[in-house]
Structure formats: structure tokens, C-alpha cells
Amino acid sequence: MAITDGGYLNVLFVADFKRARDFYENVMGLELVQGTDGVDAYFAFGSGGLLLIAHETADDLLSPQDVDHLPARGGRFVMAAAVDDVDEAYADLLAKGTEFIRVPEDRHWGLRCAHFKDPDGNVWEIHAPTAR
Numbered sequence: 001m002a003i004t005d006g007g008y009l010n011v012l013f014v015a016d017f018k019r020a021r022d023f024y025e026n027v028m029g030l031e032l033v034q035g036t037d038g039v040d041a042y043f044a045f046g047s048g049g050l051l052l053i054a055h056e057t058a059d060d061l062l063s064p065q066d067v068d069h070l071p072a073r074g075g076r077f078v079m080a081a082a083v084d085d086v087d088e089a090y091a092d093l094l095a096k097g098t099e100f101i102r103v104p105e106d107r108h109w110g111l112r113c114a115h116f117k118d119p120d121g122n123v124w125e126i127h128a129p130t131a132r
Contacts (some may be wrong), residue, residue: 008048009048009049009050009051010045010046010048010049010050010051010079011050011051011052011053012050012051012052012053012079012118012120012122013053013054013055013058013067013068013120014052014053014054014055014119014120015055015069015071015120016119016120017038017039017041017052017054018038019119020041020052020118020119020120021035021041021052023118023119024041024043024050024052024118025041025043026096027093027096027097027098028093030043030044030045030050031043031044033049035052038054039053039054039057040052040053040054040057045081046081055067055069071120071121072117072120072121072122072123073121074121075123077122077123078115078123078124078125079122079123079124079125080124080125080126080127081124081125081126081127082126082127082128083126083127083128084128085128086104086112086113086114086126086127086128087104087112089114089126090103090104090114090126093116093126098116098117099116099117100114100115100116101115101116101117101123102114102115106130107130110129110130111127111128111129111130112127112128112129112130113125113126113127114126114127
């Protein structure tokens with residue numbers, strides 16, 4: 001059996017739901033499609049979307065012992081998103097108080113990348129092809 005993406009959904013568990021929803025909607029500029037206050041928020045993102053769910057909701061989805069309630073101390077995965085201009089997106093997010101862990105740089109695999117953390121410590125990459 002092969003597991004395929006199918007473009008369905010990315011789900012992030014968040015400790016402070018209001019703070020996370022504000023970050024994704026007002027700092028990152030994602031379009032909020034639907035949600036229930038304090039429970040979940042579904043944003044348009046890629047082919048499937050991004051769903052934020054509060055820790056309490058995640059506890060019900062999985063189980064309390066299977067949900068990490070501590071802030072992320074480092075990256076275990078990276079959510080990656082393409083942008084038109086990495087430097088412009090970097091400046092915009094930085095001006096809104098976003099914590100970057102890597103400034104924009106051209107990488108040898110042909111992308112200009114920068115990395116930042118969301119309020120829960122989840123690591124994001126913004127990237128665009130380098131000029132050739």
C-alpha cells in the first residue's frame with residue numbers, strides 16, 4: 001500500500017488558539033475560510049488547506065497523552081510555502097514581529113529560503129526559485 005498526499009489537509013495543534021488564529025490570518029495573511037471560535041480555524045492554503053485546532057480539541061481527536069502541550073523547542077518538521085519574493089515577504093513578516101531563525105539566503109538546490117517560527121514554535125519556510 002502506498003500513502004499519497006491527495007492534497008487534503010495540514011493540521012497544527014496550538015496552545016493559544018486566539019493568538020495562533022491572529023498570526024495566521026493577520027500576520028501571514030492566510031484567508032480564513034471557516035472555524036469555530038476557540039476550537040478550530042480552517043485557512044485556504046495550497047490544494048488542501050491548513051487547520052488550526054486548540055490543544056483541547058486535539059486531545060479529543062487523538063488522546064491527551066498523544067498531544068504535546070509544551071511549546072516546540074526546535075523544528076521536528078517544516079511547513080513550506082512558496083512566495084513571489086522572499087525578501088519582500090521576509091521584510092513584511094519581520095515588520096509584523098515574526099521571529100526568524102534563518103534570514104533569506106540562496107540555497108544550492110535553486111531556492112532562496114528564509115525560516116521563521118509561528119507563536120507555538122512551528123517552523124515555516126518561505127521560498128522562491130533563485131534567478132538563473
